[in-house]
Amino acid sequence: MPNANRPFLMGNTDETAANAAALSPSQAAAVTAIAMSCGAFAAYAVSLSIGRAPWPWWMQIPIQSAGITAVAAGLVMLVRQPRLGRIGTLLVAYGLTWYVGDLQFSGNRLLCAIGFCLFFFNAAVMAHIALSFPSGRLRDPITSGVVISLYCVILITQTARYIVEESPPPQVWGDPQAGTYSPWATAGTVAGMMLCTAVFALLIRRWRSERPVMRRSAAPVWFSAGLAVLIVSGFLIIALINAPARLNHLLLFGYATAVLLVPIASQVGALREWVGRANAFERLADFERVASEGYRELLAKWLGDPEIQIYPWLPNEERYANPTGGAVRFPKDSRRAKTYLEWRGQPLGVLIHDPSLTGARQLQSVATVTRIILEKEALQVEVAQASMMLFDSEVKQRKALQSALHNGGQEQIMGIRFILNELKGEPGLANSRATELIQKALDGVEELKQQIRDVSFQLFPPALEKYGLQAGVESLYDRLGLPLENVAIPETLRDQLLQGDEDWAKRVEHAAYGVISEAVLNARVHAGTDNICVTVSLHCDRLIVEVDDDGMGGAESPASSGVGLHRATQLVKVLGGTFKLNSPTDDGTHVRVEIPCTS
Secondary structure, three states: OOOOOOOEEEOOOOEOHHHOOOOOHHHHHHHHHHHHHHHHHHHHHHHHHOOOOOOOHHHHHHHHHHHHHHHHHHHHHHHHOHHHHHHHHHHHHHHHHHHHHHHHHOOOHHHHHHHHHOOOHHHHHHHHHHHHOOOOOOOOHHHHHHHHHHHHHHHHHHHHHHHHOOOOOOOOOOOOOHHHOOHHHHHHHHHHHHHHHHHHHHHHHHHHHOOHHHHHHHHHHHHHHHHHHHHHHHHHHHHHHOOOHHHHHHHHHHHHHHHHHHHHHHOHHHHHHHHHHHHHHHHHHHHHHOOHHHHHHHHHHHHOOOOOEEEEEEOOOOEEEOOOOOEOOOOOOOOOEEEEEEEOOEEEEEEEEOHHHOOOOHHHHHHHHHHHHHHHHHHHHHHHHHHHHHHHHHHHHHHHHHHHHHHHHHHHHHHHHHHHHHHHOOHHHOOOHHHHHHHHHHHHHHHHHHHHHHHHHHHOOHHHHHHOHHHHHHHHHHHHOOOHHHEEOOOOHHHHHOOOOHHHHHHHHHHHHHHHHHHHHHHHHOOOOOOEEEEEEEEOOEEEEEEEEOOOOOOOOOOOOOHHHHHHHHHHHHOOOEEEEEOOOOOOEEEEEEEEOOO
16 A cells, blocks of 8 residues: 555555655664675785785775775665665675685685686676666676686686696786786686677667667666777787786776776765755745746656656546547557556556666655646646537537538528528519519529528538548538639548548548648638638648638638637637648738647
8 A cells, every 4th residue: 555645656556766765673683694795805815915015005995995885886776776676785795705805815725716717707707787777687698608708708718727736826907927827817817808898888779779778777887898998908908918017006996996887886876866855845846937838848757758658547547648638558569568556545546657667766856846747647638538528519510510501401491491482473473572582482482492401510610521531621611612623631631541540530630621621711701812822731640731812811710700700719629639831911820720630
């Protein structure tokens, strides 16, 4: 159950690490024991190297600090970020293997052998961390093969050296005498160079293939590890060319510094999360001042995911909804993930985001900061749904009224016309004033019949419903006697629109036709021109409608252009579209409308 006093996140299968419970007493005791054991081992190893290591005293600080820093970072990650437990374990192993080499300075033969054989093991662990960060899992067989090869090459060549070379001296990085020992030393150096090149290439490939959010999170670790790989390659080179000891010391100092940066870099993400939580409520005012789309952009910038989407929960319908009230289509591929937000046990919304953000503590701040925003957005969705219901209701009412006028009204007119013709043919009314009046009545009936047809057509043109926007506009031009060559609408438009939601496609057609018909009628009646061009196209999942005429212009706004065009404009806005009117005096009028083709 969620905490009743604060919002929380629920992942795809279980509660995320953002709400992980505190450590149990046994777990706390285990972590404490591990920390104390690691500290004791590090202190013992460092004490062995004092006064015996072949490097200057001033290098002791960065060299000996690297291991304990890695151990501390790993333990912090295990406690504070359980979802990164694999990396935490690798960091602890990395720190311990950093001090294993110091066992060479022990007088115990077994400890010396362990220190010698595992001296370079920390390099393999570091490569493992860099190539698997942040999940701790190696993502493909090639990467796994390179890492396993590193472990095997180090273990095999160093063990073989220890057996073949009788009582070898303590191993150091970039030993200029390495080439004089045994063929196993040279073999290990050459294999190490090849594997370092492979690790560096894999880091570059990982960088190029990852999404911006992951790059932002892992860049410090990859950069530090890449620098360390380059320095290790330098060590291997100088081991083959017998370079001076001073160069060896400089490279060792650089390597220790790079190694020191790796565990620090692994905590950059946690630091960002802490800063994000600290600034969360300071940003609340910014969130409340922006509209829904602006809020999404602000959230994307905050979390570093430009494609993030957020959808509110509709309690009355028990579903998630997009801004227009439509159903949310959840991603089915692994490139996007979803996190559910809840408040006091009730669904609040869902975030569609980069998988690297799953379980991240930034999302905890999002839940806290966005509760009010999501509730407001849910109300906006309900308003949008109500507007859509009014839209559909108006279309149905217009269709019903058109049908009533076309069928019932015209039938009544035909009946009256029949009676008047019968009356006109009566013998007693020939050559009388009554005949003249009856004829005038018949003429009035014909005029009324035509007016009913015009009103019926304007309410709901049958061709629009049956055949689509192209047929509807062409029937309008035909009725007005305008040239059809001024209409440019793709014949496949309806088929393209119907590839999505059929109901939405019909709404788009009705809104587009409303704008076109009103713009055309206004141009003919008020602008005094028959040269009216209509162009309709599809671009980036949006229907673009343009109406141009060469009339007198001067229309300042849809409202000033008449009730009909104002109504059509409002329908466009209900669908999330935009309306632009450009009508300079004596230079014609240009109307441009864009309507999204999906809800």
